[in-house]
Amino acid sequence: MRKMMNFALMAAMVCGLSLAVTSCKDDDNSDNNGGQATAEEQAAEDANTFWSVAANLVSPFDVTAEYKNKTFEPTIGEAEQGSTTVRVVTVPDVEAAANHFAALVAADAQTVNTTYTYQDDAVGKLTYTKSTDGKSLAKVDVSITQIPHLQQIVYKTVEQMGTNAVTDGVPYYSFGDVISRTRADGVKEYWMCIQAPFTKQGETNAVWATVSQLPKENIWSYTASNGYTYQVPYNIGTNEQYMKDLAEMLYAITSPGAWLRNLEEGPANMKAFNLVTKQNVKYINQWFWMRVLKAWQAKNLAQTIFGVDDVNSFGNTLGDQDNGLKLLYKGYSWWTKSSNNLSLYEASIAKGDGNEANARHVTWKEVKKNVIKPEKIEVNCVTQLKNGTQWINKDFFPEHYDKIATPRYIFRYATTRQLAGTTAFESMDNINGIKDEYVYTKEYNITVGSRQKMDNTIVKQEDYLADGAISADEVKVGYYLCADGRFCESINDANGNHNGAVAVVAYTGGNKRVEKGKDWNGLAISLITNPVGNSWSNEIYDNCPNLTMYDNYTYALDDFTGLAATEALAGGCGNLNHIHNAAEYCRDFKDKVNKRGNSISSWFLPSFGQWILAIEGLGGVWEDGAININTIVLQDHRLHSIYTGDNRFWTSSAMNQSNAYYFTLGTKFSSTNAKKDKQLRVIPFIAFKYGDGGKEDQDPAL
Numbered sequence: 001m002r003k004m005m006n007f008a009l010m011a012a013m014v015c016g017l018s019l020a021v022t023s024c025k026d027d028d029n030s031d032n033n034g035g036q037a038t039a040e041e042q043a044a045e046d047a048n049t050f051w052s053v054a055a056n057l058v059s060p061f062d063v064t065a066e067y068k069n070k071t072f073e074p075t076i077g078e079a080e081q082g083s084t085t086v087r088v089v090t091v092p093d094v095e096a097a098a099n100h101f102a103a104l105v106a107a108d109a110q111t112v113n114t115t116y117t118y119q120d121d122a123v124g125k126l127t128y129t130k131s132t133d134g135k136s137l138a139k140v141d142v143s144i145t146q147i148p149h150l151q152q153i154v155y156k157t158v159e160q161m162g163t164n165a166v167t168d169g170v171p172y173y174s175f176g177d178v179i180s181r182t183r184a185d186g187v188k189e190y191w192m193c194i195q196a197p198f199t200k201q202g203e204t205n206a207v208w209a210t211v212s213q214l215p216k217e218n219i220w221s222y223t224a225s226n227g228y229t230y231q232v233p234y235n236i237g238t239n240e241q242y243m244k245d246l247a248e249m250l251y252a253i254t255s256p257g258a259w260l261r262n263l264e265e266g267p268a269n270m271k272a273f274n275l276v277t278k279q280n281v282k283y284i285n286q287w288f289w290m291r292v293l294k295a296w297q298a299k300n301l302a303q304t305i306f307g308v309d310d311v312n313s314f315g316n317t318l319g320d321q322d323n324g325l326k327l328l329y330k331g332y333s334w335w336t337k338s339s340n341n342l343s344l345y346e347a348s349i350a351k352g353d354g355n356e357a358n359a360r361h362v363t364w365k366e367v368k369k370n371v372i373k374p375e376k377i378e379v380n381c382v383t384q385l386k387n388g389t390q391w392i393n394k395d396f397f398p399e400h401y402d403k404i405a406t407p408r409y410i411f412r413y414a415t416t417r418q419l420a421g422t423t424a425f426e427s428m429d430n431i432n433g434i435k436d437e438y439v440y441t442k443e444y445n446i447t448v449g450s451r452q453k454m455d456n457t458i459v460k461q462e463d464y465l466a467d468g469a470i471s472a473d474e475v476k477v478g479y480y481l482c483a484d485g486r487f488c489e490s491i492n493d494a495n496g497n498h499n500g501a502v503a504v505v506a507y508t509g510g511n512k513r514v515e516k517g518k519d520w521n522g523l524a525i526s527l528i529t530n531p532v533g534n535s536w537s538n539e540i541y542d543n544c545p546n547l548t549m550y551d552n553y554t555y556a557l558d559d560f561t562g563l564a565a566t567e568a569l570a571g572g573c574g575n576l577n578h579i580h581n582a583a584e585y586c587r588d589f590k591d592k593v594n595k596r597g598n599s600i601s602s603w604f605l606p607s608f609g610q611w612i613l614a615i616e617g618l619g620g621v622w623e624d625g626a627i628n629i630n631t632i633v634l635q636d637h638r639l640h641s642i643y644t645g646d647n648r649f650w651t652s653s654a655m656n657q658s659n660a661y662y663f664t665l666g667t668k669f670s671s672t673n674a675k676k677d678k679q680l681r682v683i684p685f686i687a688f689k690y691g692d693g694g695k696e697d698q699d700p701a702l
Helices: 007-011 039-054 094-105 158-164 240-254 256-265 278-284 286-298 301-306 312-317 381-386 398-403 416-420 461-465 491-497 562-570 581-587 608-617 631-636
Strands: 086-090 115-120 124-130 138-143 152-156 178-182 188-195 207-210 219-223 229-233 325-335 341-351 360-370 408-410 412-415 435-438 480-482 501-508 522-526 621-623 626-628 648-654 659-664 673-675 685-688
Touching: 039 115, 086 158, 094 124, 094 138, 094 152, 094 240, 152 158, 188 240, 188 301, 207 240, 207 416, 240 256, 240 286, 256 278, 256 286, 278 286, 286 301, 286 461, 301 435, 412 416, 480 491, 491 501, 501 608, 522 608, 562 581, 562 648, 581 648, 608 648, 608 659
Parallel strands: 086 152, 325 408
Antiparallel strands: 115 124, 124 138, 138 152, 178 188, 178 435, 188 207, 207 412, 219 229, 325 341, 341 360, 480 501, 501 522, 522 685, 621 626, 648 659, 659 673
């Protein structure tokens, strides 16, 4: 007796199941077969059922509608030494073995316990048995006519693998890597690494996901009894574990800290990507993911792959059940018992409550709607999304009329060995004929190979921050500069994740420098100022060599040498050994900031011109030779230390031997200078360079 695959069993695997099946009777086009499927329809249904299992065992690129009289070679796991019919899959524990098998056959993982048998006339038979000999975790006896060289799957831990296990060595590919290949039809596919070859746990194969345009072998053209021809996604994979891995990867990239916290606070047996145990998460920690995010942003991969402007778009929507990440998968089924109805399965991913694996809450639902008069499905979903529309005609899923902008993607997956095809492949090498769009080991010059220790790849906070370059996406006026060298939009983020805020970004100059002759192109103002004040110099007549004097304030407006002046003044002006309290206060300012290599300067006493840049950046406007300063704007930018108390602040710009300029914050700026021994307030500035840094000096102010 044929056992029909029950897709509802798979849907029941996750918490919060939402399974909605809707049928629409076609009054205009009742079928002509008395409710019975035609031979063509039955053959298509058999093919779908067969490949829903077989595509997990062999290369998905072997999928073909004509399969019954063909044979295929297994690609699952690794070949057992000395055997041509046994494949070994490395997993961390018996729970992972049961989950892996359940995903292969779309069973409820809770029912795969000591033994479980899957059987279907269109597929064959697979029997799972938990091992008791200590040499393996479980075994699966396989009987599928079309895969004669796969008779058994054996699940083992790294320790059980023995000499076969690769427990050291840095693989070529990592989580989040992106590769591409051009198909025979000229379409360029982009593949994302959603499970890396994690050699610490004996995993030497990678799993990749793509949402690129479907190849023709994955599109079924069907002419229904109504005379219309429909193009339907076909044989696109069934493994929900890998679909959740894609969601987790996007979540880790967009929210590294939250991703790690979810993992740490989740159940004791929770694993990253259903694979990496908690003790090994140190190899793919939040600093690793921050590096990946920076690379994705720099290479514009979110736009290339998903058609969105910024990868953070996914970070903002992954938790939204209605407007989050939507994936279609599981092939199709087509029956014409009372109408021409198409059934597909849609998966939605949202934030979990910490009890689900990967802290991702996944729901499936069958979408079964009348498709009498839709336009054909657009298979280039990325192009459609770039145009701000769904990839699929709204008539296809009428219940989504009010969510027309919700993006949907067709999910496919493959292992590295499957992508390599007949090309020889080792986990420590790349794939011949595949282009590296972004590969972590190449991006960060990490030597790969079996003799290299994975311990050397662990990323520490200081290692990440030492990477240097600050991307243009990181900085905006009003953002906080944090003690760890990061830029944050909110004070909660700054205090909770980045060791606290120390300054507010006041100016971003793009190609324009903020310090003459240097590459700094951004300024930030400290959140703290000295309430009592300092003298500019203890000397009544102070003549610091190599320090320019500006006998008119209009010339001082063009002074952009605060860093250089602070260094000279705080150093005592060479052999003079003069004391310059204001400069020394800034040089020795108590708030320490990670320099991220050479991307962030030391604290300094700002010059007159740098004060002008900062106030302009914060909204100050020049009128009639003066600058209007709106103290409300300063308050909005959290600069309480500026707009409260005495509003006079020293600059590093000297007028002559006895006087220096100070900056007055009020209704309007006015020409001001004072004796150098006068006590005035001081607030430190800090400079940074982002993007390519500043390449041109500032234009003269007047």
